[in-house]
Amino acid sequence: MPAGPPGKHNAQAGGLGSVPALGRPERRAESLAVAGLQPFSSVDFPGRLAAVVFLQGCPWRCGYCHNPGLQSRGPGAGPRWPELRDWLARRVGRLDGVVFSGGEPSLDPALPDVLDELRAMGYALGLHTAGLAPRRLAVLLPRLDWVGLDIKAAPTDAALHDRITGRRGSVRAVRESLALLRSGSVDFECRSTVHPAWFTDADVLRLVSELSSVPRHVLQLARLPDASGTARAPIAWPSAALLAEARVIRPDLQLRAA
Ligand code: SF4
Numbered sequence: 001m002p003a004g005p006p007g008k009h010n011a012q013a014g015g016l017g018s019v020p021a022l023g024r025p026e027r028r029a030e031s032l033a034v035a036g037l038q039p040f041s042s043v044d045f046p047g048r049l050a051a052v053v054f055l056q057g058c059p060w061r062c063g064y065c066h067n068p069g070l071q072s073r074g075p076g077a078g079p080r081w082p083e084l085r086d087w088l089a090r091r092v093g094r095l096d097g098v099v100f101s102g103g104e105p106s107l108d109p110a111l112p113d114v115l116d117e118l119r120a121m122g123y124a125l126g127l128h129t130a131g132l133a134p135r136r137l138a139v140l141l142p143r144l145d146w147v148g149l150d151i152k153a154a155p156t157d158a159a160l161h162d163r164i165t166g167r168r169g170s171v172r173a174v175r176e177s178l179a180l181l182r183s184g185s186v187d188f189e190c191r192s193t194v195h196p197a198w199f200t201d202a203d204v205l206r207l208v209s210e211l212s213s214v215p216r217h218v219l220q221l222a223r224l225p226d227a228s229g230t231a232r233a234p235i236a237w238p239s240a241a242l243l244a245e246a247r248v249i250r251p252d253l254q255l256r257a258a
Contacts, residue, residue, distance in 0.1 A: 029085075029117060032110035033057060034078035035070050035103060037087075040095070045126040045146060046189070048097030051088060054078065055111070058104040060132060061166035062152070064193055064222045064258065070103035081110070085117060092121050097145075099126035106136040115143040131177030132170065138180055147181060147188040149174075153199075154206040164198055182214070190214045193258045195222035196237045201245075204238060208246045208253060217250060220258035 038044070038052035045052075054067070056076035065071065079087070088098060098118050105111060106129045115125050126146040129137065141147070151174060153160040161171035181188045190211050194204055204219075211217045223235065238246070247253050 028110040029113040030081055032081040032114050033076040033108055034081060034084060035076040036078040045097045045099040048124055049095055050097035050099045051095050053098060053100050055100060055102045055105040055108045057107055058102055060130060062164055064195060081114065089121055097124040097126060099128065101128040104130055104132060106133050106140060112139055112143060119143060131174040134173055134176035134180055137177050141184055141186050144186050147186055149177060149181060149188055149190050151190045151192045151211060154210045156210060160203060189216035189218060191218045191220055193220040193222045201242050204242060205246060208249050212250045218254040218256050220256050222258045
């Protein structure tokens with residue numbers, strides 16, 4: 001079974017572009033665009049030992065994207081779904097979850113049927129999404145146990161959101177997705193990748209403040225490629241003072257390397 005990308009992660013409202021049409025039900029699962037597989041992870045699906053399945057395609061162009069090779073649409077370079085399904089069926093009992101990442105996995109028309117097949121095997125199911133397709137998310141939510149929602153910038157800051165995603169109006173879909181999760185019963189966390197190339201200290205505090213009532217908020221500290229393009233250098237930011245200020249707003253704010 002091929003290994004996948006190293007992990008990330010992750011038309012309805014601005015910036016989405018055209019959404020792939022849903023295919024005939026009996027053909028959907030087989031058309032899943034698998035870009036790769038991480039066979040085992042203890043960090044990508046909280047509380048679960050999970051396989052991470054990366055799906056191909058994302059219409060946004062975030063400057064810090066860790067998986068730019070997964071942005072273009074196409075069938076994906078990973079295993080075909082029937083092969084992957086058989087592999088997962090043999091691991092029932094050794095893995096207890098499967099989480100989908102990308103790219104933007106919510107856009108894959110095959111995903112609802114694939115989730116149904118995995119649920120029948122007994123797996124817990126998770127999704128990493130940037131929330132760019134709320135109608136797709138609404139279809140997926142009844143099938144999921146957990147969602148990791150990327151929030152690129154404070155939900156009221158449309159300009160910064162557009163600058164990060166490279167797509168105008170992109171924040172509208174994210175607001176809808178966040179509202180769906182807030183009003184539903186599926187466990188979720190919000191994750192925000194921050195870097196001083198895009199964020200001022202005030203932008204970070206605004207972001208933390210606007211998400212202060214979601215169940216969990218994680219700041220992922222971006223590392224950008226160095227001049228050679230081969231390494232991602234850690235940066236001395238945010239400062240201890242900024243983090244202290246953020247934790248006055250939200251004492252349980254979490255940090256993670258992006
Ligand atoms: S939303 Fe941004 S970070 Fe996530 S896959 Fe798409 S381009 Fe990459």
